[in-house]
Each structure stands twice: as C-alpha cells, then as structure tokens.
Amino acid sequence: MKTVFEYTKGMEESVSTSYCPGCTHGIAHRLIMEVLEEKGVLKDTIGIAPVGCSIAAPRFMKVDMIEAFHGRAPAVASGVRRVHPDKYIFTYQGDGDLTSIGGNEILHAAERGEKFSTFFINNAIYGMTGGQMAPTTLIGQKATTAPMGRYVEKHGMPLKMSEIIAQCECAVFVERVALDTPAHVRQAKKAVQKAFEVQEKRLGFAFVEFLSTCPSNWGVPPAKAPDWLAENMIPYYPLGNFRCPEEVK
Amino acid sequence: MAEKILMKGNEAFCEAAMRGGARFYFGYPITPQSEIPEYMAAHMDEIGGCFVQAESELGAVNMGIGAAAAGGNVMLSSSSPGIALMQEGMSGLCVCHLPILLVSVSRGGPGIGDIRPSQADYRQATRGGGNGDYHLITFAPTTMQEAVDLIYEGVALADEYRNPVCILCDAMMGQMMEAVELPEHKEPVMGDAAIRAYKPWALTGQGDRAEKNRIHAMPWSPEELQESNLEQKVYYDKAEKNLVRYETRDLEDAEVVFVSYGTPARITTEAMEMLKAEGINTGMIRPISVWPYPYAAFDEIGPKTKVIISVELSLGQMMEDVKLGANGRWPVKLISRTGGVLFSSQDIVDETKEILKGVK
Amino acid sequence: MATTKLLIAGSGGQGVMVMGQMIAKAAILEGKKVTYLPSYGPEMRGGTANCSVIVSDNEISCPVINAPTDIVVMNLASMRKFEGKLSAGGRMFVNQSLITQDSSRDDIEVHKVDAVEIAKKQLGNEKTSNMVMLGAIVRMTKVVKMESIQKVVEKTFAGKKAAMIPLNLEALEAWQAD
Numbered sequence: 001m002k003t004v005f006e007y008t009k010g011m012e013e014s015v016s017t018s019y020c021p022g023c024t025h026g027i028a029h030r031l032i033m034e035v036l037e038e039k040g041v042l043k044d045t046i047g048i049a050p051v052g053c054s055i056a057a058p059r060f061m062k063v064d065m066i067e068a069f070h071g072r073a074p075a076v077a078s079g080v081r082r083v084h085p086d087k088y089i090f091t092y093q094g095d096g097d098l099t100s101i102g103g104n105e106i107l108h109a110a111e112r113g114e115k116f117s118t119f120f121i122n123n124a125i126y127g128m129t130g131g132q133m134a135p136t137t138l139i140g141q142k143a144t145t146a147p148m149g150r151y152v153e154k155h156g157m158p159l160k161m162s163e164i165i166a167q168c169e170c171a172v173f174v175e176r177v178a179l180d181t182p183a184h185v186r187q188a189k190k191a192v193q194k195a196f197e198v199q200e201k202r203l204g205f206a207f208v209e210f211l212s213t214c215p216s217n218w219g220v221p222p223a224k225a226p227d228w229l230a231e232n233m234i235p236y237y238p239l240g241n242f243r244c245p246e247e248v249k
Numbered sequence: 250m251a252e253k254i255l256m257k258g259n260e261a262f263c264e265a266a267m268r269g270g271a272r273f274y275f276g277y278p279i280t281p282q283s284e285i286p287e288y289m290a291a292h293m294d295e296i297g298g299c300f301v302q303a304e305s306e307l308g309a310v311n312m313g314i315g316a317a318a319a320g321g322n323v324m325l326s327s328s329s330p331g332i333a334l335m336q337e338g339m340s341g342l343c344v345c346h347l348p349i350l351l352v353s354v355s356r357g358g359p360g361i362g363d364i365r366p367s368q369a370d371y372r373q374a375t376r377g378g379g380n381g382d383y384h385l386i387t388f389a390p391t392t393m394q395e396a397v398d399l400i401y402e403g404v405a406l407a408d409e410y411r412n413p414v415c416i417l418c419d420a421m422m423g424q425m426m427e428a429v430e431l432p433e434h435k436e437p438v439m440g441d442a443a444i445r446a447y448k449p450w451a452l453t454g455q456g457d458r459a460e461k462n463r464i465h466a467m468p469w470s471p472e473e474l475q476e477s478n479l480e481q482k483v484y485y486d487k488a489e490k491n492l493v494r495y496e497t498r499d500l501e502d503a504e505v506v507f508v509s510y511g512t513p514a515r516i517t518t519e520a521m522e523m524l525k526a527e528g529i530n531t532g533m534i535r536p537i538s539v540w541p542y543p544y545a546a547f548d549e550i551g552p553k554t555k556v557i558i559s560v561e562l563s564l565g566q567m568m569e570d571v572k573l574g575a576n577g578r579w580p581v582k583l584i585s586r587t588g589g590v591l592f593s594s595q596d597i598v599d600e601t602k603e604i605l606k607g608v609k
Numbered sequence: 610m611a612t613t614k615l616l617i618a619g620s621g622g623q624g625v626m627v628m629g630q631m632i633a634k635a636a637i638l639e640g641k642k643v644t645y646l647p648s649y650g651p652e653m654r655g656g657t658a659n660c661s662v663i664v665s666d667n668e669i670s671c672p673v674i675n676a677p678t679d680i681v682v683m684n685l686a687s688m689r690k691f692e693g694k695l696s697a698g699g700r701m702f703v704n705q706s707l708i709t710q711d712s713s714r715d716d717i718e719v720h721k722v723d724a725v726e727i728a729k730k731q732l733g734n735e736k737t738s739n740m741v742m743l744g745a746i747v748r749m750t751k752v753v754k755m756e757s758i759q760k761v762v763e764k765t766f767a768g769k770k771a772a773m774i775p776l777n778l779e780a781l782e783a784w785q786a787d
Contacts, residue, residue, distance in 0.1 A: 042455070043454055043455040043456050043457075044454040044456070045454055046319065046452045046453075046454055048315070051466075051467065055466075055467055058463045058465075059463075059469070062461055063454070063455065063461055064452040064453065064454055064455055064461050064462045064463070065452070065461070065462075065463050065464070066314075066315070066318045066345070066452055066463070066464040066466070067463075067464065067465055067466035067467050068311065068314070068466060069311065069314075069337055069338070069341050069466060072307065072308075072311035072314075072337075075303065075304075075307070075308045075309075075311035075312045075314075075315065076311050076312070076314050076315035076318070077315060078301065078312050078315060079273070079275065079311070079312035079313060079314060079315025079316035079317070079318075079319065079321075079323075080315040080316065080318065080319040080452065081315075082273055082299040082301065082312075082315075082316055082319075082321065083273065083315075083316050083319035083320060083321035083444075084319055084441075084453065084454070087453075087454050088454075104304050104305060104307075104308070105304065105307075105308055105311070107304075108303075108304035108308065112301075253637065254637070255630075255633055255634055255637045255643065255645070280649075281649065364649070365649075421646065421672070421673075424646070424647055424649060425644060425645060425646040425647070425672055426630065426633055426643075426644070426645035426646075427643065427644050427645070427672075428637050428642070428643060512672070512673075515670050515671045515672060515673075516671050516673055518670040518671060519670050519671035519675075522670070591673065593673060593675045594671055594673070594675055595675050
C-alpha cells in the first residue's frame with residue numbers, strides 16, 4: 001500500500017497541541033516543520049516563539065527553541081544569528097505581538113536584512129489574553145476592548161504588515177498566504193519553502209504572513225472559521241507575493 | 250607585568266570585557282557611555298566578535314538574550330534611562346538562567362535625568378529593576394583598575410552563576426582617564442563544539458544531542474516557575490557565600506565610620522585624611538559587591554565608633570543597606586548629593602563635623 | 610611627595626581636553642600616577658569645558674580637585690569661575706590673547722601667555738595656540754619633562770598627520786617666559 005501522508009518528525013508525537021478547536025496554528029506549525037524535515041535540517045534549527053498563543057510552540061515543535069518576551073522575537077533571533085551563522089533560524093509570531101508591541105523589533109530586523117525567516121500568524125485579534133483589539137483587527141470586528149466594533153474615527157485602519165515590510169529593501173521575500181482551504185495551505189507551504197531557501201542562500205530577510213483563524217475570540221463556530229477568514233480577512237489583506245528574489249523564483 | 254596604559258574608563262571597560270572572552274555586544278547610544286558602542290564598533294570585528302547597533306535598549310537586551318541563549322558570551326551596557334528600558338530583559342535573563350555582563354554607567358535621575366555622575370540607580374541594580382524574584386550580581390568598582398579586573402572576571406562569573414553580572418559605575422568612571430594594566434586575552438567560547446561542551450544547555454540546534462533544548466521565558470505552571478526560581482536561588486545562595494567583597498580602612502580607632510562606594514569612596518578617602526589632620530579619627534567600609542551586600546563588614550567596627558555615615562550620590566538608597574548592616578548598633582546618617590551634583594572632600598569634612606555635633 | 614593638581618578651563622574648541630590628556634600621557638611615560646577627569650555637557654561645540662589632571666609620585670585617592678595647585682584659564686569666563694579656587698601661592702596661566710583683565714588675587718603667581726597671537730604670528734597657525742599654552746605650563750610647573758611631552762606629541766601626530774609634528778614641537782617652545 002502506498003503511504004500518502006506521514007506526520008512530520010518535526011512535531012512532538014506524545015504531546016497534543018493545546019490550541020482551541022478550529023485554530024489554524026497547528027497547520028502553520030506542521031507546514032514549517034514539514035519543510036525543515038524535507039530539507040533534513042530539523043537538528044540544525046533554532047526557533048524563537050514570543051508571548052501570545054505562539055509561546056506554546058516550543059512545546060510542540062521538535063527543534064531547539066527559546067520563548068521570547070512579547071514582541072521581541074526578531075531581536076532575540078538577531079542575537080542567535082550572530083552566534084550561529086550556519087543554522088536555520090525562524091521566529092513564529094502572532095499579530096498582537098508582531099504588529100503592536102513588537103513593531104519596532106520586526107521593522108529593524110527587516111531594515112538590517114537579518115538572515116532569518118519570520119512566520120507571522122495574523123488572526124486579526126489577541127488570542128491568549130482573550131479577544132482584545134489588535135492593530136490588525138478589521139473595521140466592524142468586535143473585540144473585548146472594542147465592544148462596539150472597530151471603527152475608523154476612534155481606532156484608525158488595520159495595519160497591513162506584509163505591505164509595510166515589503167518597503168524595506170533588505171526584506172527580499174514577503175508573501176501573504178491563508179490557511180482557510182487545502183489549496184491555500186499548499187500555497188502557504190510553498191511560501192515557507194521559499195522563505196527558508198532565501199535564508200539558506202543568505203539573500204536577506206524573509207517574511208511570510210499567514211491569515212489564520214481564531215474562532216474562540218471571533219465568536220464563530222470552529223467549522224465556520226475558514227469561511228469567516230475568506231469573507232472578511234482576504235478582501236482587506238490580499239493574498240500574494242510582494243517581493244521575491246530571482247534566485248528562488 | 251603588562252604595561253600600564255592611560256585609558257578612558259568606557260574604553261577600558263570594553264577591553265576588559267573582550268579580554269575576558271565577551272564576543273557579542275549589542276548597544277544603543279546614550280551619554281555618558283556612548284564611547285562603549287563606539288569602541289566595540291571599531292574593535293569587535295578584529296577579534297572575531299560581533300557588534301550590532303540595536304534599534305533601542307529593548308532591542309539590545311533582547312539581542313543579548315538571543316546570543317546568550319545560543320551560547321555566546323555577551324556584554325551589554327547603557328546608562329540610567331537606557332538601563333531602565335533593559336529591565337524587561339534583565340528579568341528575562343534571570344528566568345531563562347542566562348549569563349550576561351552588564352555595565353551600567355549611571356547618570357542623574359529620575360526620568361531622562363542629567364548626564365553627570367550619580368549613584369541613583371543603586372536600587373535598580375541591587376533590588377532588581379524588573380519584575381519577579383531575582384537578583385543581579387552587582388559589583389561597584391572604585392578605580393579604573395578595579396573596574397577592569399571585575400569586568401574581566403565578570404564574564405566568567407556570569408557563566409558560572411547562570412545569571413547577569415552587573416558592574417555599576419558612576420558616570421565619572423566612564424569619562425575619566427587613569428592608567429590601567431590590561432589582563433591577557435582569554436580563549437573565548439566560540440563555535441558549535443566549544444559551546445556544546447561548555448554550555449550543554451545552549452541552543453545550537455539539536456545536532457547529536459538525544460533531546461532538543463528549550464529555554465523557558467514562561468514556565469507553563471506556577472509549580473514549574475517555582476522550581477525554576479528555586480533553581481536560581483541555589484546560585485544566589487552560593488553568591489551570598491562566595492561573592493561578598495569589601496574593603497575596610499582604619500576601623501579600630503574610628504570615631505566615625507564612613508560607608509561609601511564607587512568614585513564617592515575616593516572623595517571620602519581624601520576627606521578622611523583631612524579630618525585626621527584635624528584630630529578626628531575616621532574609618533571606612535567600602536562595599537565592592539553591592540549585591541550580595543557585605544553586611545558582615547559592620548561586625549569589624551571597633552568600640553570607639555559613635556556614628557556611621559553613608560556617603561553616596563543618591564538620596565540614601567544605599568543607606569538602607571547600611572542600616573541593615575548596622576542593625577541598630579550605631580546611629581546611621583547620610584551625606585549625599587542628587588541629580589548629578591557632586592560633593593567635594595571639603596563638603597564631606599564640613600558635614601561630618603556638623604553630624605558629630607549631634608551625636609554623643 | 611610631589612603632587613600637582615591642575616585645572617585647565619576654557620570653551621569648547623580651545624583644545625582644553627587635549628592639553629590635559631597630553632600632560633596625563635606624558636606623566637604615565639615617566640611612571641607617575643595620574644588621573645584625568647573631564648567635565649562634559651550636552652553640547653558638542655562651544656559651551657564651557659574643563660578638565661582636572663592630578664599627577665603624583667604616590668597613589669591618588671581622589672580624582673576630584675578641591676583646591677588646584679595650578680590653573681590654566683583660556684577665556685575670561687573660566688578665570689572668573691576658577692581663580693578663587695586656586696591654592697594660595699599657586700600658579701595661574703592666563704590666555705592673554707582673550708583675557709585683558711587682571712587677576713583679583715594677589716597671593717598667586719600669574720603667567721600671561723599670548724597664546725593665540727604667538728600661534729598666529731610666530732607659527733602661522735592659530736590652531737596651535739593650545740600647544741603654546743601647554744609648553745608654557747610644562748616649562749613653569751615642571752609637572753612633566755619637556756622631553757616627555759615632545760614624545761607624546763610625536764606619538765599623537767604619528768601617521769597621516771606626521772607633517773604636523775615639527776610645527777607642534779615648535780609651538781611648545783614658542784612662549785618666552787615673562
């Protein structure tokens with residue numbers, strides 16, 4: 001019989017993830033670990049996961065990892081890179097973390113063209129702390145700190161992070177993908193592959209934004225979360241590649 | 250014996266750290282310590298090390314966390330408001346059990362403060378400026394040579410105690426020049442093999458290790474966090490046993506005992522000579538380690554002492570420790586300036602005589 | 610026990626710090642103990658600048674000077690601020706090119722050095738005025754030997770600026786004692 005799917009060796013077998021039903025963190029974890037496994041570099045990888053739901057990642061991903069303070073993963077990764085010029089290094093960050101408290105750290109890692117890859121999980125809300133408004137929260141979307149929903153006059157417009165990062169000359173690979181359908185998941189994996197290839201070839205900073213689900217804090221049933229993402233997030237956060245160097249096209 | 254050379258404090262601090270094996274420096278400009286990042290930018294590459302100008306002190310300390318977690322020997326430095334910004338990272342280094350050498354060149358405060366010398370960051374350095382149950386191992390040198398020797402040793406001590414080691418200097422020490430004898434270069438811990446052998450806990454990629462390494466900034470339960478804190482307390486207990494350092498002077502016949510550290514201790518020494526010329530015998534306790542604090546030194550005070558005076562460039566921050574050391578046995582008074590203002594030896598003489606009028 | 614406590618004061622850009630550092634470096638060459646303490650402020654240029662240099666045969670406890678044994682004042686504001694602190698019997702070196710007023714003290718030794726004029730007319734380079742003053746200090750105080758200062762000058766200008774060495778050495782000798 002032909003094997004059509006095997007669970008990646010990059011994830012702990014004995015530990016189940018603690019993410020809520022319908023959350024796509026698990027898919028993002030698996031994609032990153034699959035790519036590292038396929039490259040045969042799981043044992044040459046160091047990951048950094050900061051505060052937010054992502055801080056649980058080191059419990060599930062089977063690579064050397066450090067938990068970082070809220071927003072600071074890009075700075076921590078920059079330090080790790082200085083000590084280990086040859087390893088695979090990635091940060092795995094949520095949207096409250098990366099766009100709000102860690103806005104400065106991510107911007108300057110991109111500015112410096114740091115040779116690591118950042119995987120940005122954008123689910124348009126604070127997850128771990130319980131549904132507060134993030135800089136990525138959509139217009140009209142309710143949050144515990146925006147009980148009437150986000151509106152422009154009070155809260156401004158949501159940040160489009162991939163577009164911002166793509167303005168940095170040394171952020172050579174920037175792509176936004178989504179985790180709502182099998183086809184999008186396959187596209188997402190290709191972006192992860194390219195992000196690591198950029199790092200391998202020392203071309204510059206690589207950034208992949210995953211539009212992701214948070215049914216618990218959106219107040220949407222888990223099964224409906226992918227549809228909510230497609231209907232609400234993709235129109236404001238268009239999918240696609242913003243920058244890609246010739247070498248990995 | 251190595252040649253004595255005249256160096257500016259901030260530059261001597263860098264040489265001492267590099268010779269002690271530090272190879273990773275992350276910094277941000279702030280007066281009066283900007284010569285440190287400048288010197289590192291000019292010289293770290295020459296010895297195979299690495300300098301990064303961070304986006305902020307927050308960026309710098311978190312880069313330090315990354316490099317320390319990866320097994321590198323890291324030096325950080327800043328001045329008062331910059332050190333305040335780094336406190337998240339100091340607390341983080343402690344929960345992660347990571348070594349780092351921090352040079353704190355204090356200026357006047359609170360707030361943005363003044364760029365001139367101050368000791369108003371005593372509590373920040375000795376009480377833990379960040380959140381949680383932790384300590385920095387803190388030394389307060391008084392001469393350039395002592396600073397150089399402590400920084401050199403501090404790189405290895407941080408590794409041994411798996412904790413940040415802070416060298417607390419007032420701004421005068423960063424800016425002044427004095428002759429120093431620089432120690433020999435130590436072999437740095439660099440590269441996978443050396444890091445794996447010397448720091449088996451470090452993140453190097455799993456390689457041929459049986460298990461992955463995880464460094465926790467957030468242990469998953471109160472019990473795990475308690476266990477982590479108690480693990481660190483073993484080092485704190487060891488530090489209290491082995492790292493208490495101080496110097497005493499003329500305690501036997503002293504009518505007045507001064508307690509002073511850093512540059513003010515030097516000004517106080519001159520005041521002691523001036524008072525002796527006027528027939529007033531004084532002694533001094535000079536803490537070198539300010540955490541752990543040398544409380545035991547107070548047991549060496551002789552029978553003639555009437556009063557203890559804490560001489561410091563802050564509004565009595567160290568006096569709290571002096572009172573703990575005195576433990577009610579003598580009255581404790583204060584001679585101080587704040588905000589970057591300095592006292593002269595004559596000021597100390599005058600104020601001491603005034604204090605003596607009020608004690609029996 | 611010979612100890613010189615020298616305070617050099619002027620405005621930013623007059624070469625005040627360089628004078629102090631050169632004396633400190635020369636003293637180290639002679640195996641003496643030295644502390645050099647600069648004042649510093651938020652300004653990059655202009656403003657007031659001063660430095661305290663202590664040179665001694667013995668260990669120096671305190672780098673901060675209460676009562677200087679010698680002071681150098683490069684502008685009027687510095688003379689007004691510091692002449693009162695000079696020890697009785699001490700020496701004051703006055704930059705006569707900028708300070709025409711007399712000292713208010715009669716218990717000190719005043720040396721007037723027309724540093725800027727000498728630098729301009731005799732040496733053709735106004736920038737050497739601090740070296741003219743430095744030569745005067747060394748000659749009168751003997752805080753360090755002239756040969757030591759000469760060595761420091763040679764070392765300081767070695768390399769790209771080597772062409773400046775003869776001019777600076779000449780500047781050290783340019784002032785004629787009054």
